[in-house]
Amino acid sequence: MSLWEPVDPFRIAMAAADPVDLADGPDPEAYRPSCVELPAVSVASGCTAVESCGGFTGGAEVIFFKPFGEASQTGQQVIAFSNADSFLPAWRLWGGWSDAEGLGFRVRWWQYDQFSTGTTLGVDFTSRLIFQKLDVEATQRVQYRLWDILYSGGVTWIGNEMALDASNVVGTDRWRLDAAGVTVGLQGIRRSRRFEHWRLQGSSQFSGVFGNGIAQTVADPIGDQPSSMGAILEFSVGPRWERSIGGGATAFAGGNAEAQYWMTGLGAVEDGVTPDGQGPLGLVGLSFNV
Secondary structure: OOOOOOOOOOHHHHHHOOOOHHHHHHHHHHHHOOOOOOOOOOOOOOOOOOOOOOOEEEEEEEEEEEEEEEOOOOHHHHHHHOOOOEEEEEEEEEEEEEEEOOOOOEEEEEEEEEEEEEEEOOOOEEEEEEEEEEEEEEEEEEEEEOOEEEEEEEEEEEEEEEEEEEEOOOEEEEEEEEEEEEEEEEEEEEOOOOOOEEEEEEEEEEEEEEEEEEEEEOOOOEEEEEEEEEEEEEEEEEEEEEEEEEEEEEEEEEEEEEEEEEOOOOHHHHEEEEEOOOOOOEEEEEEEOO
């Protein structure tokens, strides 16, 4: 520096306060931003609140489902005989973890286990429908404009059972499939510019499974145990409200219209020369999550 160059008092003060050579630029550590909370990512039918610093997530859900079956299949006959064509509760639990880059995992369990009774042509019928599903998945969260998106994929186990009891006349028929396979999903939430705490959430999930089924009838109480393939489709969409409660945590509550289609393959089970099994079953209803 020339002896005649004007002295900059601000530069001298900064150099005295911070011995870092200003010619080399500012200390990057001094300008590193702290973790900032981002809007929560909705994982509809498995929703989690995730922020940019990562952490654990979890929630619970109550679903009121109405079952359906194809008219030509045993499943629909069971539903009709026992008056099971009403909205009955099921439940779902989930938990997981995500790092600051959005990579994580989640575990989800849901179960529908209901029975109904009815009388047809003087015969008392009792039916039982069971749907069980356990998902263990890796997840990746990404953000695009006003969208928060979660990709997921992993392994799944399902249990699907239907029983029809007319013991005062004939006896009990029972069909069940226990199977395992893979599952993939896409969940997302769309933030609103106008309404700060309100979101639109949605999800879709596909699972392909393979396992052993059992078909026990009055004529064959021991039952067949055939191998069977199956597929499950799940869809949901609905509003969600969320608010930061401090400490990087986000509270949320929401509701969805949800539909599931279970093609469990039991309709292809052969008993002699006549197809014997429940066939595809569907579930339609409303869910509420926190």
